Amino acid sequence: MKAGQMPVIALAGNPNVGKSTVFNALTGGRQHTGNWSGKTVAGAYGRMRCGDTAMTLVDLPGTYSLRTRSEEERIARDFVASGQADVTVLVADATCLERNLILVLQVLEWTPRVVLCLNLMDEARKKHIHIDVPALERELGIPVVPCAARKRRGLRELTQAVGGMLRDGPAGQTAAIRYPEEIEAAVQRSGLPRAEALAALPQQLPDGMSAGQVDDLLTAATALRAEEIALTCVRTPAGADARDRRIDRIVLSRRWGIPCMLALLALVFYITLSGANVPSEWLSTHLLGLTEPLAVGLTALGLPPALVAMLTDGMWRVLATVVSVMLPPMAIFFPLFTLLEDAGYLPRVAFQLDHAFCRAHACGKQSLSMCMGNRWMRTFISFNTHIIAHFFGIANFSA
Ligand SMILES: Nc1nc2c(ncn2[C@@H]2O[C@H](COP(=O)(O)OP(=O)(O)OP(=O)(O)O)[C@@H](O)[C@H]2O)c(=O)[nH]1
Ligand SMILES: [Mg+2]
Known part of the structure; x- marks a missing residue:
């Protein structure tokens, strides 16, 4: 510093x-x-x-x-x-x-x-x-x-x-990884500081070794040291994650993984669409019902009729429609998604979709950021939810 x-x-x-x-x-x-x-x-x-x-x-x-x-x-x-x-x-x-x-x-x-x-x-x-x-x-x-x-x-x-x-500053000597002799010799020969020499190894390969072999040796030595330390310091009871493994055997299995995922996501979608109907209708009726009293109030304030029409039939109606259409599906969809997230299911969805997304030069976890990543995407999803609902005649928005 x-x-x-x-x-x-x-x-x-x-x-x-x-x-x-x-x-x-x-x-x-x-x-x-x-x-x-x-x-x-x-x-x-x-x-x-x-x-x-x-x-x-x-x-x-x-x-x-x-x-x-x-x-x-x-x-x-x-x-x-x-x-x-x-x-x-x-x-x-x-x-x-x-x-x-x-x-x-x-x-x-x-x-x-x-x-x-x-x-x-x-x-x-x-x-x-x-x-x-x-x-x-x-x-x-x-x-x-x-x-x-x-x-x-x-x-x-x-x-x-x-x-x-x-x-x-640091109190003393920190833990070091013990690499095989040929790696240590190459590090010595390079004359660089240890970390830089190790980072440069894939470019300056020791004699007779391929990049893959060097990578394997480095990875194995690091994993071994981590295992040694964990064996000394961590006590894990047998079967600590047995229940998770049992569930994973089903939700990540080749046969049931994708059907489970589709069924769960379809369920979330169905609950969102059907559950949003009643509150949407209620909000729409009550908010749009305020248009008339609002117009009367604004006229009583002496505003010109054109301005009153713009504020009530224009701004207020649009605002009321957007709120009644978007709020209920969002209020249902995101808590449900959060439940799946807290249960640890979303990382598994990312894992399952990884292969398909990789083929499109993306990666599986992007499937989640696409849904949850930002506010605009959330608005976009809930808006589409509404359009699909309309299309299939599931929702019955009076707006
Ligand atoms: N139970 C529990 N959950 C935690 C704790 N700390 C974080 N979490 C949860 O762990 C999850 C991951 O937390 P993040 O802070 O996003 O993790 P991160 O390391 O920044 O993740 P990346 O940016 O993806 O690398 C979230 O759901 C957090 O709420 C904790 O101490 N206990
Ligand atoms: Mg983070």
Whole structure:
């Protein structure tokens, strides 16, 4: 950090572990959150405070690894590798820590100024997963703060740990991945700093090795180290996720997956269309019923008849029609979608549609952002819902 500049804190981690939830809680921001991966696709900036110190917090897109594939993963990798962050807060999912540790170990190769935010501790507790936090701190050599960001638990401790790291720097040696000899030898020969040498390996291959073999060796060594640490620090009861696996065997099966998805989405659509009828009619009758009294009132105020007609038959009627047509389907569709999201079904829809979307040079999670991504899309969906309803004669809007 240069003198006089505001410290920069990066929030990195796997997709869907609660980075944006932490960001919003610490900055008061309104980053998009939701229970599927790939919502944040570019860095978002916000302000937070630790005591008297104001800091810039950067919410990065989720990435499983610093050896990247997608564009948003590259944004996260470049930010971490650029050294722009004075402290990197790695947000990890406490219910599957081993997988998250892969990214933690890779980031530690670039910088020791890391704080681990062990998020979703409420979910871990529900599944009776026990994490030995002091042991994890010893193994990784960085502060570890258990959190439940959605309930705003542990965030004060997290801010304090970030402040401590900013003030005092790393306390000691951090965990390192042990690579096979041929990789270590190639790193030594390159003369570059370790992290840069490892990142450059696919371009400067060790003798007799292909890019695929190097990638396999790097991945296997990282996964092995993550597994070692998880074995020391995490106790997961047998069958902790047995119920989820049983449900997944049906909803993700080749035979039943797509029919289940179609049936569920059709049900949501049907409830939206049929359920919106009554409130739409009610709203339409009552709002349009106000046209006449409104015209009388405006005339009594002495407004010219042309202006009264414009305000009542023009503006008021349009507003009343739009509200009565759009509000009820939206009020039904989005809570239903949120239920599916909270039950964890939406990421599975993304997974199932991934293949089809890939063929159109997109990816499955876009199917969800298309539905939930922004306000205009929501309006668009509810409007179309109404048009389809009209078309099939399901709804009976008097407007
Ligand atoms: N139960 C529980 N849910 C949480 C917690 N923190 C976040 N969530 C939920 O986890 C889901 C993902 O949260 P996000 O903040 O969008 O995750 P993200 O890491 O920013 O996701 P990407 O931007 O897609 O990488 C949301 O449904 C949150 O409400 C927590 O501590 N406990
Ligand atoms: Mg996010």
